[in-house]
Amino acid sequence: MQTLTLRVSGEFGEAARLTLLLRPLVDSILEHRPDDLGPQLPLLRVQWAITLQLAGYLTESTTVFRRAYRGAYAVNIAFVIQNAAGSSALNWAVTGDNPRAREWLRIESNAEPTEGRWGEMVKVGGRVASALVHLDSLELDRAVGYLDELGVPRVSEELWGFVAYGRAYYNLAAGNAYDGLTELHRLIASHHDLFDRGAFARILLGAAEIDLQLALGNGNLARALAEESPQTHPMLVVTNARVELFTGHPEIALKKLKRVPWTECGFPRAHVEALLIEASAHLDLDKKDAAVRSWQRACTLAEALGNRRAFTTLAEGVAGRLAEPGGLTVPDEAIGSVFTEPVTHVELSRRETDVLELLALGSTHADIAKKLFVSHNTIKTQLRSIYRKLGVHTRVEAIGRARDLRLLPVRRSL
Numbered sequence: 001m002q003t004l005t006l007r008v009s010g011e012f013g014e015a016a017r018l019t020l021l022l023r024p025l026v027d028s029i030l031e032h033r034p035d036d037l038g039p040q041l042p043l044l045r046v047q048w049a050i051t052l053q054l055a056g057y058l059t060e061s062t063t064v065f066r067r068a069y070r071g072a073y074a075v076n077i078a079f080v081i082q083n084a085a086g087s088s089a090l091n092w093a094v095t096g097d098n099p100r101a102r103e104w105l106r107i108e109s110n111a112e113p114t115e116g117r118w119g120e121m122v123k124v125g126g127r128v129a130s131a132l133v134h135l136d137s138l139e140l141d142r143a144v145g146y147l148d149e150l151g152v153p154r155v156s157e158e159l160w161g162f163v164a165y166g167r168a169y170y171n172l173a174a175g176n177a178y179d180g181l182t183e184l185h186r187l188i189a190s191h192h193d194l195f196d197r198g199a200f201a202r203i204l205l206g207a208a209e210i211d212l213q214l215a216l217g218n219g220n221l222a223r224a225l226a227e228e229s230p231q232t233h234p235m236l237v238v239t240n241a242r243v244e245l246f247t248g249h250p251e252i253a254l255k256k257l258k259r260v261p262w263t264e265c266g267f268p269r270a271h272v273e274a275l276l277i278e279a280s281a282h283l284d285l286d287k288k289d290a291a292v293r294s295w296q297r298a299c300t301l302a303e304a305l306g307n308r309r310a311f312t313t314l315a316e317g318v319a320g321r322l323a324e325p326g327g328l329t330v331p332d333e334a335i336g337s338v339f340t341e342p343v344t345h346v347e348l349s350r351r352e353t354d355v356l357e358l359l360a361l362g363s364t365h366a367d368i369a370k371k372l373f374v375s376h377n378t379i380k381t382q383l384r385s386i387y388r389k390l391g392v393h394t395r396v397e398a399i400g401r402a403r404d405l406r407l408l409p410v411r412r413s414l
Contacts, residue, residue, distance in 0.1 A: 002018060003015045003018045003019050003022075003048070003051055004047065004051075006018070007050075007051050007054065007158075009193075010193050010194045010195070010196045010199065011196060011198060012051070012054045012055040012196060012198040012199045012200070013055055013196070013197070013198025013199075014198065015051050015054075015055065015198075016051055016052050016054075016055035016057055016198070019048045019051045019052055020052075020057075020060065022048065026041075039075070041071055042068045042069075042071035042072035042075070042077055042080045042084075043068075043072075043077070043080055045064050045065075045067050045068035045071065045084075046065070046068045046072075046080055046083055046084055046087075048064050049061045049062075049064035049065040049068060049084070049087065050087065050158065052064060053087065053090075053091060053200070054158060054159075054161075054199065054200055054201075055198055055199070055200055056199075056200030056203055056233075058091045058094065058095060058200075058266070059266055061087075061091055062088055062091045062092070065084045065087050065088040065091070066084070066088060068080060068083075068084040069081060069084035069085055069088070069107075072084060076112075078111065078112040078113075078114050079114040079118050079119070079122050081111045081112070082108055082111040082112075082113070082114050082122045082123070082126075083121075083122035083125065085104050085105075085107040085108035085111060085126070086104070086105070086108045086122065086123065086124075086125040086126025086127075086129065087125035087126075088104040089101045089102075089103075089104035089105045089108060089125065089126055089129035089130075090125040090126070090128050090129040090132075090159075090162060092104060092129070093128070093129040093130075093132040093133050094132065094162065094165075094204070095266055095267045095268060095269065096136065096267060096268045096269020096270065096271075096272070096305060096307060097268050097305065098133050098136055098137075098305050098306045098307065099304075099305070099306065101129050101132070101133050102133060104129075105126060105129060105130060105133070108126045124150065124157070124159050124163070125159060125162075127146045127147075127149055127150050128146070128150065128159065128162045128163055128165075128166050130142075130143075130146045131143045131144075131146040131147050131150075131166045131170065132166055132169075133306075134146070135166070135169055135170060135173060135309055136269070136305070136306060136307045136308065136309045136310075137306055137307070137308055137309070138173065138308045138309055138312075138335070140170065140173060140174055143166075143170055143173075144170060144174075147163075147166055147167055147170055150163050150166075152187070153187065153191075155190060155191060158194075160187065160191050160194065160201070161191070161194070161195075161199065161200065161201025161204050161205060162201075162204065164183075164184060164187040164188070164191075164201070164204075164205055164208075165201075165204040165205060165208055167180070167183060167184075167187075168180050168181075168183070168184050168205070168208035168209075168212060169208060169211075169309075171183070171212075172208075172211055172212060172215055172338050173309060173312060173338060175338070175340075177212050177215035177216050177338070178216060180208075180212050181209065181212040181213070181216065184205060184208060184209060184212065188205060203230070203233050203235055203236060204235070206225065206229045206230075206236060206239075207229075207235045207236055207238070207239045209225055210222050210225045210226055210229070210236075210239040210240070210242075210243060211239055211242070211313075211338075213225065214242065214243065214246055214339055214343060215338050215339050215340075215341065216341060217341035217342055217343050217344050218343075218344065219243070219246065219247045219343040219344050219345030219346075220344070220345055220346055220405035220406055220407065221405065221406060222243045222246075222247075222343075223243050223247060223345065223406075224406035226239065226240040226243045231256075231259065232259060232260070234260050234262070234265045234266075234267040234270040234271070234274075235267060235270050237256060237257065237259055237260050237270070237274070238257075238270045238273045238274050238277065240256055241253040241254075241256040241257050241274070241277050242273075242277055242313065244256060245277055245280055245281055245284075246315070246339065246343045246345075247343060247345040248345070250280070250281035250282075250284040250285050251281070251285065253277055253281045254278060254281050254282075257274050257277060257278060260274070262274055262275075268301065268305055269305070269307060269310065271301060272298050272301050272302045272305065272307055272310040273310050273313055275294045275295075275297050275298035275301065276294070276295075276298045276310060276311070276313060276314055277313075278290075278291075278294035279291045279292075279294035279295040279298060279318075279322055280314060280315065280318050280322075282294060283318065283321060283322065291322060292322065295322040295323075298310070308335060311335045312335055312336065312337055312338045313337070313338065313339070314337055315337055315339060316336070316337045316339075316340065319335070346389050346390060346405055346407065347389075348386065348389065348407060351372070351382060352382055352385060352386050352389075353407070354372060355368055355372070355379060355382050355383065355386065356386055356398065356399075356402055356407065356408060357408065358371060358372075359383075359395055359398065359399060360399045360402070360408055365379050365380065365383075383398075386398060390402060390405075
């Protein structure tokens with residue numbers, strides 16, 4: 001009850017921690033008093049697995065879902081069978097292991113259907129999984145069919161973050177990045193109580209927002225989001241490295257990718273995308289042999305996973321430059337990039353930032369020169385450089401544009 005209460009209140013991290021502590025207790029009860037727990041165990045396990053899923057403990061969650069499925073299958077609890085199978089598929093689909101996701105979707109489809117209110121609730125996980133699997137194979141019509149069945153997640157929908165993630169990446173793949181970003185912000189605002197730092201939704205939707213901003217050409221906003229996000233989760237490491245690549249820092253992209261042991265991380269989709277970033281970065285650095293090795297590994301892994309969507313994350317023309325020397329082409333046919341807009345990224349020097357910050361505080365040119373121990377003419381030169389980089393002509397425009405680009409803190413209204 002305590003873990004469920006924490007989960008409902010959005011404290012997913014603490015709920016998951018307590019859930020993981022239940023295992024020795026359950027094992028002891030099953031050993032000494034199995035009749036006290038046995039009949040209820042499949043349903044309890046589904047709830048525990050959902051708690052772990054919402055906190056992002058996908059490996060542990062999948063293990064508990066599998067045990068729930070086996071227990072429910074033995075005593076024929078239909079809605080638990082369907083829920084456990086569909087939710088297992090969702091975990092595999094989120095990581096990008098599409099063969100395993102398809103296997104559990106097949107198991108779900110063979111289960112006795114659950115009708116009524118419970119029936120719709122237990123189908124959510126499987127529908128999101130189906131949408132993600134079809135997205136990876138770029139079967140967009142089939143993916144959107146499942147997303148339409150799900151509709152806009154209600155405030156009470158616990159898996160809202162997974163639904164929002166699927167909708168965001170569908171919009172990205174379909175070339176609707178602006179609509180995707182608008183909807184994403186709306187869904188986060190309507191579910192803010194379930195967007196605690198312990199929520200896996202923060203990882204999922206953080207990655208989606210960075211990619212959507214990049215697709216819209218907003219390099220500074222994408223970078224600001226990347227810097228605010230956790231720096232170790234594979235999904236976010238990939239998007240953060242992609243920001244560096246698209247804003248002209250391939251060497252930093254490669255450095256960031258080294259934070260994750262990719263073959264062991266449990267997120268094969270992120271692994272494919274990391275390999276493609278590596279290939280692109282090495283190409284930019286004129287290291288063709290390293291680029292080809294990364295490209296070949298990416299193609300091999302993507303084919304095993306049934307993932308064509310990963311290749312849409314390459315910049316236009318990169319696949320062609322890699323395919324010829326690499327001897328491997330994108331599966332089936334040429335694939336366009338979702339990042340078709342030129343990425344705008346404004347970088348100011350440390351001194352230019354100092355000048356801009358003082359300007360935003362209302363300091364005069366003379367005051368700024370005095371505080372920075374430079375001449376009035378030096379300040380005028382630096383301001384001209386700032387205005388040119390920001391594409392503005394006045395102090396007010398410069399401050400507003402800098403805040404829009406997250407070069408200055410955004411003022412919060414009272």
